[in-house]
Amino acid sequence: MGVFASLKAMFARLIDPPGSGTLRIERVVPYPPAAVPAAPVEQPDRRLRIHRGFAAALPVEDRFGLSGRTEEVDRMVRGVVWERKHVVVFGARGSGKTSLVRVFGDFADEVGQVVLYESTSGNIGFTDLFRPFLESLPGTGRDTALMQRLAALETTPFGPRELATALGEVRQSTVLVLDEFDRIDDPAVQSEVAALMKLLSDMHARVQVVIVGIAANVDDLISGHPSLRRHMLVVPVGPIAADDLRSLLETCAGKSGMTFAPDAAAAIVHSAYGSPYHARLFGVESALVANARGSDRIEMADVMRGFQSAFGAWADISGNDHRIFARAVGEPGVNDDLLRLVEHATLGAGESADASLGRAMVQVDPALVTMAHGAVMFRDSLAPQFLGLMIEHGVGARRFGGQ
Secondary structure, three states: OOHHHHHHHHHHHHHOOOOOOOOOOOOOOOOOOOOOOOOOOOOOOHHHHHHHHHOOOOOOOOHHHOOOOHHHHHHHHHHHHHOOOEEEEEEOOOOOHHHHHHHHHHHHHHOOOEEEEEEOOOOOOHHHHHHHHHOOOOOOOOOOHHHHHHHOOOOOOOOHHHHHHHHOOOOOOEEEEEEOHHHOOOHHHHHHHHHHHHHHHHOOOOEEEEEEEEOOOHHHOOOOOHHHHHHEEEEEEOOOOHHHHHHHHHHHHHHHOOEEOHHHHHHHHHHHOOOHHHHHHHHHHHHHHHHHOOOOEEOHHHHHHHHHHHHHHHHHHOHHHHHHHHHHOOOHHHHHHHHHHHHHHHHOOOOOOOHHHHHHHHHOHHHEEEOOOOOEEEOOOOHHHHHHHHHHHOOOOOOOOOO
């Protein structure tokens, strides 16, 4: 067969292979498999949503999570930003002091102020209290008069006057927040802080100090020259109104994908005695109970079990106070006196000279502490609400019944 005949036969076989009516082409490189439809993205675990929604153990970070503190925030903004005063924020533990200050910081940042935070500790001197602020002050990254002043403070102890002189060189409005100021156990340090505040005001410095702490009144945190008072704004953080607590619970529940039955929310509002911390705590425990039974609606029975759970966690940590309360709770007359003490400690109800308060204080005396200026408080300022649970709901009252 000639060359051309051979080529013709080869092309004929390619076009019409023998034994097949159709051309079959093998795939050398396989195609990728068809995409499998993605599984739906799972919703966050409901328990995690509940914990995040109520966030009982964390300070509020922005204004949208703060309930019932509009007046306090407005006073801080007006006092610090416009009147350039120092501020003392005080109240019971769990009242929302730190949350209030953080939300204030959110507003202050919007108008160009620098807000610096530090938590204090008991055994600390004036120098160590303020040294952490120095490297964060605005203007410390440049070769300025401020840097020269601060360089002189880096390695040696300093007092109020030396620090005030250095802070006088700060050119941008700055707020130094000293949280947990009540933990400072040296009155001399408190006096030095008061002296610093007075010096900064006299110098018309752009730096202000905000003190935050647990106290019954401002004198339990700081005292100093009487003229300091006109340079200082006092912001007591007391109980928040029942309607605001209810709104707080509804907001937290909404974030968690839950709802409250009206009587369940009312029970928590009552037992929180104006405390946003306790409202969140009782709310999260009740929501977890409802979730465990497969419901997104929190009923009264869930709240009762939530009270038990919250109380148990507190009693494990505060066993001494629990034992004191368990021994005190008893006859109706005694319980009535104790309940008045709870209302007085949390809501400010009643007069300090009320005989019923005196009788109740005797019953729980080891759980109380007298502050520097005579006010009597619960040693654990979270405790009154748990005493209220014991009296009104019988929670934990028999846990130490044999002692």
